[in-house]
Structures are given as structure tokens and as C-alpha cells.
Amino acid sequence: MGTGQGVIELVERMLASDTLALPRLISLVEGESEAVADIMRRIGPHTGRAYCIGVTGPPGTGKSTVVDKLTAIMREKELSVGIVAVDPSSPFSGGALLGDRIRMQQHYLDSGVFIRSMATRGSHGGLPVTVQGVIKLLDASGRDVILVETVGVGQTELDVVNAADIVIVVLTPESGDAIQAMKAGLFEIADIFAINKADREGASRMKAELEAFVAMKPGEPIPVVLTQAHRGIAIDELYEELERRRRIQEENGELERRRRQRRREEFLEMLQRKVRTRFLDFAEKDGQLKDLAERVVAGELDPYSACAQVLDDRQWLGKWLTQGE
């Protein structure tokens, strides 16, 4: 679908709460359709109302269950919820992930909850931008809260949750979790820690250690909540911490500061990606570049020298700007 009447109508239907329009628009954004720019321009004025919560942590800590139980509390409070689950899926993993999602079944039947899974595999770095596009659609569609859940702790997942208004890092009392989370840089982006499966040994010691750690950081202390999501224990406490932090963020301007920062990063990232795409399109077609690549592939020329040849030739580089898109 190109830009035009179809998209305008879809956006209008979504804004009028047509439940079929939202998933279709999401698919366009995920597929990096040409219509994306038009969609975003049109929904822009309707965004900025939803509060976006990132939930991350090592695999197996129970993030899906935490998201599930938080959703139940939000629904009791009559908040509408959007859930974006970012999964490092592969052709083989469909089953396993589906299993995780089955617990969410109750919410599948609730029109106040919209759930969408997105794959990290094969996204080559563009995923954070795409997830942000999907978050904006959910925002414009009138969701009060958006939960973004990641599986795994790579750079992509870090970029994804970093774009949230607040980040919950979910760990279990197993010490390996904390080390993995720390290595992955999650300690630096956590606004709230949930030590889930807190009935396991070591939970209170881990809480004490985390609290000692967060005490070293300047600013508002980071809460550490002991939860048992599968039993629904202390999820209300986690929700209260979320609410409390949100109030603080709104009062001290932190929320607006984060959102401005996010918009800046999103713009520069998108611009880079577009410059890169245009360049690659050119590289596909340009005979001179192909010849150069062949010499590199044959081992006759090192890639550094080949790059220098391309970049020193301003006339050559200029060619791709006057082509493409």
C-alpha cells in the first residue's frame, strides 16, 4: 500500500477506535512501508498521552508474568493497555514463545488490551525505530499505558527499553541474573528493580545488595521490590512504585526531558538509516563500486584502501545523492 487515500482512511478509523485499523497500521510500520512517514505525520498530534513502561531482564526471570499481572491491575483501574513483546524469535522458536504468551490468554479476549509480538531477528538494527513507531500508533489509538517487554539483554533490547518513560528490570534471586543484567548495562537504565520469584533462596540478600548498589547513585533512590508474579504477590506494590515514580517524573520535569531526548535520538538514528539505505541502493547498482568490491573479495585490495578510494572521490559520492529514492 502506498501513501494516499487508503492510509488516511485507516488512520481516521484507528483514531475513531476501529479495532481492525490498528493492527493493519502496525503491519505497515513493521514492514517499513512507504506510507510510514505519512502515517506518523497524521498521528503525531494524537501522541504523547500514553505512559510507556519498559520491562527487561535476563531470560527466565518471569517478565511476561510480571507484565501479565501488571496488566490485570491496570485493567481493574479501567486503564486501557497496549503490550509490545519484543522477542528474539527464529523459525524454530515459535512454539516456545507462544507458550509464554498463552498465559496472556485472558487478556486476548479483553478489548481493553492490545498485544503485539515483534521479532528482533533479522532486523539489523532498525528494530528500536520500528518499535517506537508501533508505540506511537498504540499511543494515538488511545491506550493509557504501553508495556514494552523484551526477551534477552543485547544492545537492541537495551535501545528498545531505553525509549520507555520508565524501565523495570526484572531479576530472580539467582546471582547469575544480576551479573548478566549488570554486564548488559541494565543497571544503568533501571528505574525500578523487581526481584521476582522472591520465594527462592537469596532474595532478601540480593535486595540488600541491590539497595546498597543503588544508594551509590545520585538522585531519587531506585526502589527494589520483591515479587512473586506467578502468585500475584507484591505486584500491587510494584504498581504503586510505578505510579509514585511517574508522579515524581512529571513534577520534576524528568518525563519531558526523557521524551525530548528520545525524539532527538530517534530523528538522528532514522536519518542515518535513510542515508545508509540510499547509499546501499546506489552501491547495488554502481559498476565502479562493484569492480572495487570484486578486488576486495579477491583479496587484491584491502577494504580500508577501497573505502578511502570511494570516500576521497567526491564526484563519485555525489552520484548517489542525485540518484535513489
Added chain:
Amino acid sequence: MGTGQGVIELVERMLASDTLALPRLISLVEGESEAVADIMRRIGPHTGRAYCIGVTGPPGTGKSTVVDKLTAIMREKELSVGIVAVDPSSPFSGGALLGDRIRMQQHYLDSGVFIRSMATRGSHGGLPVTVQGVIKLLDASGRDVILVETVGVGQTELDVVNAADIVIVVLTPESGDAIQAMKAGLFEIADIFAINKADREGASRMKAELEAFVAMKPGEPIPVVLTQAHRGIAIDELYEELERRRRIQEENGELERRRRQRRREEFLEMLQRKVRTRFLDFAEKDGQLKDLAERVVAGELDPYSACAQVLDDRQWLGKWLTQGE
């Protein structure tokens, strides 16, 4: 250090087996020094002799120990070894990783083994290119074998080991490992599976399952070896599989095909990164772009429209080509 006499001398000293020159050149490559292109041009004719083995898998499967024990076998055969350990390190993790490395201590005292750790954090996607640069230096310095070990299973780690001549995926009999490896796409790049800690329950069942899985793939069957690296059990078998696969790769042209493919990818990736860097340098300085970014940050303009404004203005885009570097 700029390009010039210093670098020429360093490269010559490295080629003459001066043990102090190699780490200094590696630091230049890691720091993305201006001298990198010159270094690579000079070492180019001396590369292509080393065989590069990638070792990957989920955290905690014992990859370091596997690398350690393989190194011991290679040293017995009087092969010189280079080890590149790619760690997702953060300021906090120094201790934990050092612990992993302490087992390698015996090799630290062996001049036939060169060990270097490289951090993934903060590399913003440039790591695979840098690791390849380091591999080339080790290759040119005369190492017979280079072992590249990754911690974690993100896209960066996948790109890193994908550049090896052969890839060993290390799992343990815990089923979570296989699922994590599968999700991360490791099954698609594995040339050999090692089920390590094979004294644990479920090892032989996992071997049967993996063998059933690999039987579905076309081509040479992928070996599955049960190892207990910490006890040195079946590492010789793993080494024999490595040797056997290498002979097959050399005979059927697979090795050359992979290396050509790697050179192509490396060149295009490098070129893209350089185009991007030049663009970012320009974006830093350009007042018109800054104004546009401010409007995006303030929420007055959506990033898609802002990108379109930049990319549609060929005169504007042309400016950055005539500036920079």
C-alpha cells in the same frame, strides 16, 4: 599516533615477531586510529594463513574452558595460538570476567599464546569490524590458529563469530541453553556442536535431539560432541572434528568461499560506517539540521517528515560531501 614512520616501524617489528609491537598495533585498531588503513594495507600480504575458530553459546556453558583446553592441545602440537575474547563488559563486570580469565593463567606465561579481551559495550555496532582487524593482526603476526570467543548471544556476537572460518556452538544439557541458542540464531551458523558439562543429566538425550535436528540440514552432517571441558574429557575428540571439518572445507572450496563472502561483507559494512560517520560529523555542525532537530525535539515536527526534508534537498545533502574528514 598518525600515519607515518611510527606505524611502518611497528608493523615491521610485528612481522619480525617483536612481542611488544602486536599489542600496540591492536590498541591502534581498537581505538579506530587514523593509522588503521595504513596498518591494514601493510599487513594485507601477510594475512590469510591463520585458521580462525569462533566459539559461541549462551553464558555459563563453559566456553572459556573449552577454549582453554583446545589451546592446550594446539600448543602440544606446537601451533601458535591467538585468543580474542569478546566480552560484554561494563565498568562493574571487571571482576567477574577476570575470574573467567584466571583459568587461562597457564597460557599467559606461554609466549606461543596471545590473549586479548575486547568489550562489546559502547561499541555501537562497530565491533565486528574491529574484531576482524584484530584477527588480521594476529594472522599477520604468524599465529597458526585464532580462537574468537564470545560471551552472550546478541546480534553483535553473531556477527563476530560469523566471520570465523568455523563455528563451535557450546551448550550444556540444560534445555534452556538450546532454546536460547536457537532463538539467537546460533543453530544456523553452527559447524560443530559441543554439549559441555556432559556429565549432567540429559546430555545424551540432547545429543540425540541435536543430531535429529542437524540431520534435516542439507550438506555435510554437523558433528555433536559431548565434552566435559573442566575435566579435559573429549576435547581431543572436539579437536579432531575441527581438523576433519577444516580438511573438508579446504578440499571442497568452502573455506575460500567463506573468506570471499566475509571480505565482501566487511568492505560494505566498513563503507557504510564511514559514510555514516561523515554524515554525523556534518550533522554536528550544520545549523540548518540543528534547527530541524530542535523542531523534532520540541514535538513540532515528526521525525519522518524531518528526514524527508533533509533527503529531498539534494543541495543540502551535497554540502556534507564537500566537507568532512
